[in-house]
Amino acid sequence: MADVYIQGGLRTPIGLFQKQYASMRPEYLGAGILNALKKRYPECHIDDIICGNAVGTGGNIGRLTGLLSDYSETVPATTIDMQCASASAALGFAFAKIRAGLSENIIAGGIESSSLQPLRTYADKDNRSGSYYVAQFSPDSTDSLAMIRGAERVAQKYQVSQKELYQWTLKSHSKAQKALEVGALSPIILEMPGKKDEGIRPKISEKLLSRIPPILGPGSLTSAANSCLTHDGAAFLLLSHQVGEFKVCDMAQVAGDPRFSPELVYKATLKLLKKVNLSMSDIDAIEWNEAFSVIDCLFQRHFPEAVNRYNLFGGALAYGHPYGCSGAINLLHVMQALRLQKGRYGLCAIAGAGGVGISFLIERVGV
Numbered sequence: 001m002a003d004v005y006i007q008g009g010l011r012t013p014i015g016l017f018q019k020q021y022a023s024m025r026p027e028y029l030g031a032g033i034l035n036a037l038k039k040r041y042p043e044c045h046i047d048d049i050i051c052g053n054a055v056g057t058g059g060n061i062g063r064l065t066g067l068l069s070d071y072s073e074t075v076p077a078t079t080i081d082m083q084c085a086s087a088s089a090a091l092g093f094a095f096a097k098i099r100a101g102l103s104e105n106i107i108a109g110g111i112e113s114s115s116l117q118p119l120r121t122y123a124d125k126d127n128r129s130g131s132y133y134v135a136q137f138s139p140d141s142t143d144s145l146a147m148i149r150g151a152e153r154v155a156q157k158y159q160v161s162q163k164e165l166y167q168w169t170l171k172s173h174s175k176a177q178k179a180l181e182v183g184a185l186s187p188i189i190l191e192m193p194g195k196k197d198e199g200i201r202p203k204i205s206e207k208l209l210s211r212i213p214p215i216l217g218p219g220s221l222t223s224a225a226n227s228c229l230t231h232d233g234a235a236f237l238l239l240s241h242q243v244g245e246f247k248v249c250d251m252a253q254v255a256g257d258p259r260f261s262p263e264l265v266y267k268a269t270l271k272l273l274k275k276v277n278l279s280m281s282d283i284d285a286i287e288w289n290e291a292f293s294v295i296d297c298l299f300q301r302h303f304p305e306a307v308n309r310y311n312l313f314g315g316a317l318a319y320g321h322p323y324g325c326s327g328a329i330n331l332l333h334v335m336q337a338l339r340l341q342k343g344r345y346g347l348c349a350i351a352g353a354g355g356v357g358i359s360f361l362i363e364r365v366g367v
Contacts (some may be wrong), residue, residue, distance in 0.1 A: 005244035009237030021232040022268035029234035030111035033135040034069035047103040049077040052110030054323035085198040085352030087248035088327030109236030111326035176314030222317025228291035231320030235328035264357030284343025289350040290315035
């Protein structure tokens with residue numbers, strides 16, 4: 001099997017729903033990243049583009065992204081929908097193809113626009129009548145709040161307090177603001193005039209968070225104060241058989257009860273650590289996609305000794321969660337954390353709707 005390396009990657013600034021990218025189609029955001037990577041790595045012949053997307057307009061939107069870019073129309077492209085884990089799945093397919101010797105250089109990642117998410121309608125003969133924004137994730141439910149209810153179930157299962165949830169939200173924004181002030185993520189963010197990571201709130205407070213009502217009614221914990229909002233963005237990485245700054249050591253994929261989807265980020269992490277025969281003490285930087293604060297609480301419950309190595313720049317609660325590209329954003333952030341910490345191993349993991357999870361282990365070469 002061939003070794004697989006990451007040559008580099010970029011993401012856009014992340015936009016809030018109906019804000020800076022309100023009318024920008026996600027394929028144009030993605031094409032901008034592809035063009036920047038083409039300029040950065042002009043010598044790499046690209047065999048494939050694999051693009052994650054969760055709430056786009058359908059069809060092979062990855063191919064449309066490639067055709068809008070400066071890459072040749074002869075470069076194939078594929079679109080992967082694994083909801084929140086779409087970009088991670090795209091990266092996983094790229095990793096597997098290069099490792100198997102089927103390809104040499106692949107661009108993988110994802111695009112998303114919650115702002116332009118279409119309303120869909122079931123066919124007349126479908127027993128699920130009406131229109132929907134959110135796809136069905138579980139056979140026994142078409143609830144549009146399925147992910148919210150999953151976070152609530154996990155919070156109740158682990159007896160998480162509201163104060164804990166608030167503290168993680170505050171911590172995420174605080175870390176993100178500090179990273180912004182020192183330009184920690186500048187090398188991996190495509191410069192776009194007038195655009196920025198819109199979700200960071202440096203003046204957020206527990207008092208302000210406590211005023212936000214729970215989504216599921218009195219007695220519940222999950223609210224907009226401890227859940228990520230909806231966002232727009234794009235992120236891609238160049239994976240290659242040629243030696244690069246980072247080696248992709250391995251990946252793991254898991255599935256479980258869709259009613260407790262957030263837990264799959266933890267289970268994907270456990271499976272990967274066992275697979276590579278490492279413990280969390282060996283990992284220098286960790287990124288879990290914090291779609292909900294309860295995911296941070298899960299990390300603290302299971303790996304309290306590693307909290308100082310976790311989401312060093314803050315997470316999706318501050319930056320946002322553009323579903324189809326979040327896995328690529330996580331990987332870019334863990335790469336940057338390893339650079340700044342001069343660490344060796346980095347791990348990132350993400351849970352997806354329907355009860356799935358994906359994790360990656362990377363190694364900084366030469367450490």
